Amino acid sequence: MELFNSESKKIVSDPINVNNPISLQVLGICSALAVTIRLDQAIIMTLAVVFVLCSSNVILSLIRNYIPTRVRIVIMLSVIASLVSVVDELLKAYLYDMSKQLSVFVGLIITNCIIMGRAEAFALKHGPSKAFLDGLGNSMGYGLIIIIVSFFRELFGAGTITLPDGGAGYVLWSIPDSWYAAGYENIGLLVLSPGAFIILGLVIWVQREFAGVEEDA
Amino acid sequence: MNLLRKIFEETGKFVEKGKPLSWAYPVWEAADTIFFSTNKQTSTGPHIRDNMDIKRTMFFVVIALIPCYLFGAYNIGYLNALAMEIDRGLFANTIFGFSYVLPILIATFVAGAVCELTFAIIRKHEVNEGFLVSCALIPLTMPPDVPLWQVFIGTSFGIIIGKEIFGGVGTNIFNPALTSRAFMYFAFPTKISGDKVWAVGPDGYSGATALAIPANPVEYDTASNLFAANTQFDYSNLNMFWGLIPGSIGETNKLFILLGAFFLIYCGIASWRIMVSCVLGLVFTALLFNLLNYFTVDGIIQAGGSPNAMLTITPLQHILIGSFLFGTVFMATEPVTSSHTNTGRWIYGFLIGVLTVVIRSINPAYPEGVFLAILIMNMFAPLIDYYVVQANIKMRLSRNV
Numbered sequence: 001m002e003l004f005n006s007e008s009k010k011i012v013s014d015p016i017n018v019n020n021p022i023s024l025q026v027l028g029i030c031s032a033l034a035v036t037i038r039l040d041q042a043i044i045m046t047l048a049v050v051f052v053l054c055s056s057n058v059i060l061s062l063i064r065n066y067i068p069t070r071v072r073i074v075i076m077l078s079v080i081a082s083l084v085s086v087v088d089e090l091l092k093a094y095l096y097d098m099s100k101q102l103s104v105f106v107g108l109i110i111t112n113c114i115i116m117g118r119a120e121a122f123a124l125k126h127g128p129s130k131a132f133l134d135g136l137g138n139s140m141g142y143g144l145i146i147i148i149v150s151f152f153r154e155l156f157g158a159g160t161i162t163l164p165d166g167g168a169g170y171v172l173w174s175i176p177d178s179w180y181a182a183g184y185e186n187i188g189l190l191v192l193s194p195g196a197f198i199i200l201g202l203v204i205w206v207q208r209e210f211a212g213v214e215e216d217a
Numbered sequence: 218m219n220l221l222r223k224i225f226e227e228t229g230k231f232v233e234k235g236k237p238l239s240w241a242y243p244v245w246e247a248a249d250t251i252f253f254s255t256n257k258q259t260s261t262g263p264h265i266r267d268n269m270d271i272k273r274t275m276f277f278v279v280i281a282l283i284p285c286y287l288f289g290a291y292n293i294g295y296l297n298a299l300a301m302e303i304d305r306g307l308f309a310n311t312i313f314g315f316s317y318v319l320p321i322l323i324a325t326f327v328a329g330a331v332c333e334l335t336f337a338i339i340r341k342h343e344v345n346e347g348f349l350v351s352c353a354l355i356p357l358t359m360p361p362d363v364p365l366w367q368v369f370i371g372t373s374f375g376i377i378i379g380k381e382i383f384g385g386v387g388t389n390i391f392n393p394a395l396t397s398r399a400f401m402y403f404a405f406p407t408k409i410s411g412d413k414v415w416a417v418g419p420d421g422y423s424g425a426t427a428l429a430i431p432a433n434p435v436e437y438d439t440a441s442n443l444f445a446a447n448t449q450f451d452y453s454n455l456n457m458f459w460g461l462i463p464g465s466i467g468e469t470n471k472l473f474i475l476l477g478a479f480f481l482i483y484c485g486i487a488s489w490r491i492m493v494s495c496v497l498g499l500v501f502t503a504l505l506f507n508l509l510n511y512f513t514v515d516g517i518i519q520a521g522g523s524p525n526a527m528l529t530i531t532p533l534q535h536i537l538i539g540s541f542l543f544g545t546v547f548m549a550t551e552p553v554t555s556s557h558t559n560t561g562r563w564i565y566g567f568l569i570g571v572l573t574v575v576i577r578s579i580n581p582a583y584p585e586g587v588f589l590a591i592l593i594m595n596m597f598a599p600l601i602d603y604y605v606v607q608a609n610i611k612m613r614l615s616r617n618v
Binding site: 183185187188189190192194198205 | 367382404405406407408
């Protein structure tokens, strides 16, 4: 098992930082905009994506030698769709409030480009342990960005920070009433989708600055 | 003057390349070129000898805005006196107004200067004067009572997102002043729209702007009748031209805006084609809507549907109410974000006029549509130019066969 050599580390850390699926490859933007209104939604969504991506990568990598090339997309989709159904049912059973808030976006994990992309680009060409690490790295990279975006959107848009619990979410901190009395106002724009675009754009800017990536002009 | 020159030469030594303070060179350069013309010489063509550099262009725009500032301040005082039912002289009204305008102006300039200087230092380019015009325009688009920290955030947003991330002055897609106006409109809607913000009065004082009256009428009537029925302010055409009505600081007096327009056209800074075509587009669409209203409500053919009083606003009233003229003269003509070909300018301006009336009349949620119309057309200006150029190339090719 080559779990902790430098190559494995690179498989995990690259997608989190210098090859981030959202901020550098600009994949999976749809759900990144939709589920980032509140922090707890983003955290649950991250967990769901970590589960789906790691499992689908491992399963597809295990059966990669038996998949005929022509029908690989169908098989990838059926594996991913089954896993997403499992997540959806689990959320409905144990986190019903959260499941209602996330609504269709759990189901739409199926269409998240990151998952199909990693299956096609990585899992079908590598062994299960590497595929697992790749799935972990990419889903964490995805999760990192949406958690950052949702943190700022919720803090400045709604004035709260909510963590997930069994019910409607645990409010960790909210802006005190005295601030509002002194004239502070939430930025309503951030709750709307354009706000997500703006925050995401700023995150992409900062991340690319640190990762030293420059777009070809 | 010699003393000043000496001071700059002495301090300049500290910010030269290789000195520990070299990061501050853009700041020094900016201060230096305010007083003295640059001694930079062009090394490649074209060598144009002209007194009209970017700094002077910007300066003329600021001069054209001064009457708007003065009247805006007076109008704040006038409306306040009206609301408080007291009598104040012209001078006292203006002073009262400036106590509202100056803080907004200072907040804008501080925010603009901080953003511009930060970017100049990090990106190691010279401070560009473009932000002065943006910052001079932003307060004129604000209601008098707007909180200063919101102005600060809005201006920073406009300068950074509207301009700097696209590469600074000359490469921006959207008008920075309008970007910050749009940001504030959507971010803090309670402080920049509605009935309560446009006139400074006692607590809870509300005064509907001319656009809000036909947008939310108690009972359907034509816009002219609704204006006449409003007893709080005098919304006759003449008074709307003089501008003693609630509105953004700079938008109300149409005479001074027109003076600014003639000044800018005379100096060759703003394009008269854009201004004229904006008005043409507005008149065309307003007439079209008048006709539509005639057929669906007043006329013989009763097509049904709920009547919309906004459709009955005449073209002249459309020009006089709201910030259409201000946007047309000072925002739509911004040289960077408007179209660059003459044919393109006609199309660009015409569509601004069309969109303004469409947004005003069709969508009751946005009584004022000028800033959205200009931002939308800013986005399409390069596309319009591209097709104008392509059409010209095609035409000349076909002539050549």
